[in-house]
Amino acid sequence: MTIRVATPGFFTTVQDLGRYGYAHLGISPAGAADPLSFRIANRLVGNNESAPALEMTLLGASLEFDESAIVALTGAACECKAGSAQVPANAAFDIPAGAVLQCGSVTDGARCYLAVQGGFEIPLCMGSASTFVAGHFGGFKGRRLQGGDVLGIRQHGSLRVRSLRPRALESLRAPQALRVTKGPQEDWFDPEAFEKLFTSAYTVSEQSDRAGVRLKGEVVRPREQSELLTEGIALGAIQVPPDGQPIILFVDQQTTGGYPKIANVIAADMHRVGQLRPRDEVGLVEVSIAEAVQMLDQQEHWLTEIFVP
Amino acid sequence: MKIIPASDSSLLIVFGDVISPALHQRVMALFYALQDWHDSRIRNLHPGYASLLIDFDPLRLTHDELSLVVQQLALASGDDADTPAKAVVIPVCYDAKFGPDLFDVAQHAGLSPEEVVQLHSSPTYLVYFLGFSPGFVYLGGLPEALHMPRLATPRPAIVGGSVGIAGSQTGIYPVDSPGGWRLIGRTPVRMFEPEATPPTRLQPGDRMKFSPIDRATFEEMKRGAEARLR
Numbered sequence: 001m002t003i004r005v006a007t008p009g010f011f012t013t014v015q016d017l018g019r020y021g022y023a024h025l026g027i028s029p030a031g032a033a034d035p036l037s038f039r040i041a042n043r044l045v046g047n048n049e050s051a052p053a054l055e056m057t058l059l060g061a062s063l064e065f066d067e068s069a070i071v072a073l074t075g076a077a078c079e080c081k082a083g084s085a086q087v088p089a090n091a092a093f094d095i096p097a098g099a100v101l102q103c104g105s106v107t108d109g110a111r112c113y114l115a116v117q118g119g120f121e122i123p124l125c126m127g128s129a130s131t132f133v134a135g136h137f138g139g140f141k142g143r144r145l146q147g148g149d150v151l152g153i154r155q156h157g158s159l160r161v162r163s164l165r166p167r168a169l170e171s172l173r174a175p176q177a178l179r180v181t182k183g184p185q186e187d188w189f190d191p192e193a194f195e196k197l198f199t200s201a202y203t204v205s206e207q208s209d210r211a212g213v214r215l216k217g218e219v220v221r222p223r224e225q226s227e228l229l230t231e232g233i234a235l236g237a238i239q240v241p242p243d244g245q246p247i248i249l250f251v252d253q254q255t256t257g258g259y260p261k262i263a264n265v266i267a268a269d270m271h272r273v274g275q276l277r278p279r280d281e282v283g284l285v286e287v288s289i290a291e292a293v294q295m296l297d298q299q300e301h302w303l304t305e306i307f308v309p
Numbered sequence: 310m311k312i313i314p315a316s317d318s319s320l321l322i323v324f325g326d327v328i329s330p331a332l333h334q335r336v337m338a339l340f341y342a343l344q345d346w347h348d349s350r351i352r353n354l355h356p357g358y359a360s361l362l363i364d365f366d367p368l369r370l371t372h373d374e375l376s377l378v379v380q381q382l383a384l385a386s387g388d389d390a391d392t393p394a395k396a397v398v399i400p401v402c403y404d405a406k407f408g409p410d411l412f413d414v415a416q417h418a419g420l421s422p423e424e425v426v427q428l429h430s431s432p433t434y435l436v437y438f439l440g441f442s443p444g445f446v447y448l449g450g451l452p453e454a455l456h457m458p459r460l461a462t463p464r465p466a467i468v469g470g471s472v473g474i475a476g477s478q479t480g481i482y483p484v485d486s487p488g489g490w491r492l493i494g495r496t497p498v499r500m501f502e503p504e505a506t507p508p509t510r511l512q513p514g515d516r517m518k519f520s521p522i523d524r525a526t527f528e529e530m531k532r533g534a535e536a537r538l539r
Contacts, residue, residue, distance in 0.1 A: 137503035232355025232362025256440025264316035292317035
């Protein structure tokens with residue numbers, strides 16, 4: 001079966017859970033910006049949680065299904081219809097053969113995920129189906145989807161559709177400061193810099209994308225402008241360029257860099273970074289590394305608990 | 310050697326704070342040792358000039374466990390590890406069409422363009438690491454006479470394969486991109502091929518030399534590379 005893209009939306013790409021093992025060649029992981037919603041979408045339709053699926057940013061796509069299919073939409077809220085019928089969010093549902101799934105504006109977040117039972121048929125590039133648009137590789141022809149693109153769906157045996165417990169995802173959308181650990185250059189910054197970082201509200205800049213989320217607000221600067229030898233950068237690192245406006249390095253990040261890193265978003269909160277929209281306000285709050293790992297562990301546990309057994 | 314938790318999922322191993330082949334050898338020894346370790350809990354290795362960032366799955370490996378492994382491997386491998394590093398020759402056409410800044414670099418250095426080409430293509434460069442973008446190499450060994458600040462205003466579009474100079478660095482733009490390096494030539498070799506194994510022509514730790522070629526050879530090699538792609 002195939003899906004034809006009638007309109008591609010604002011920025012729609014094929015993603016999976018990322019491309020690992022190539023950072024030493026300058027290749028960032030890419031992958032779903034909100035991996036939690038991505039995994040939930042795949043689990044709902046019965047797929048392996050890393051099966052290739054669509055990430056739609058700010059404005060969704062319209063897709064024509066040539067055969068009936070089972071799909072699920074997760075992530076930010078998005079008005080979607082199949083023909084004239086409203087379709088549910090965060091639940092698997094049927095699309096009849098020949099129907100058009102129309103996804104509208106994404107609200108209450110930045111990205112919406114569409115998983116189709118079986119998963120999209122995408123050749124792996126360096127072990128992953130994720131699109132890295134800046135490098136023109138991975139995903140569907142190394143680029144965002146365009147009108148007229150035709151994507152295949154993998155043949156599959158019987159897969160068990162799953163459902164979420166009532167109100168299972170409420171905690172996800174509650175506004176909350178991003179939790180961060182101190183960064184590798186924490187000793188470059190005075191306590192006052194951390195004070196500013198942890199007490200002010202930052203605004204997400206329009207210049208943000210999958211490579212980096214730029215924050216506007218209180219200026220933070222290292223004690224002195226020394227040169228840092230270019231070194232590897234962790235996912236979610238918060239680097240401070242000379243203008244003092246922090247940047248959260250995100251899934252399509254550069255793999256190395258020379259700006260000091262004051263903090264790092266915890267792994268359990270990366271999905272929240274993926275849902276930040278331009279002009280959103282965001283605060284930062286410190287946790288220890290041990291707490292951060294525990295939060296990730298709890299999140300993994302939560303992910304198994306939210307489904308009806 | 311300092312071991313710093315850079316995030317809840319990574320450790321940064323810092324060997325020093327200067328650019329030196331000796332420190333780099335220690336980075337690479339640990340890099341190779343960790344690659345040979347083949348541990349699926351380790352997801353990515355990011356070598357830098359004098360450091361190595363290790364990205365791992367914190368639910369299956371703790372910072373303390375990894376820290377111990379790193380200390381043991383660093384002891385065992387020392388700094389004279391057998392390396393899979395290669396010696397690679399990258400052909401470059403220093404024609405004015407490909408090197409619009411060659412004349413400025415020559416003037417800045419007080420040399421003739423021919424002398425710049427000679428000087429640029431004589432050293433054996435060390436590939437310290439790849440980073441910033443896919444296939445982008447950080448090379449050490451540019452003769453001091455050729456050091457020159459980057460352009461005040463970056464060019465909006467640079468053709469992949471362009472060879473340039475920025476400060477004390479020389480390098481090759483792997484794919485079409487904007488950039489502020491002074492362009493002195495271009496290689497017909499594709500530095501980054503996502504479908505190839507390995508996907509990049511150079512690996513961290515490799516040694517490389519630029520070898521001057523004329524326009525006719527450039528065009529011929531370029532046609533060869535494109536035919537291979539089809």
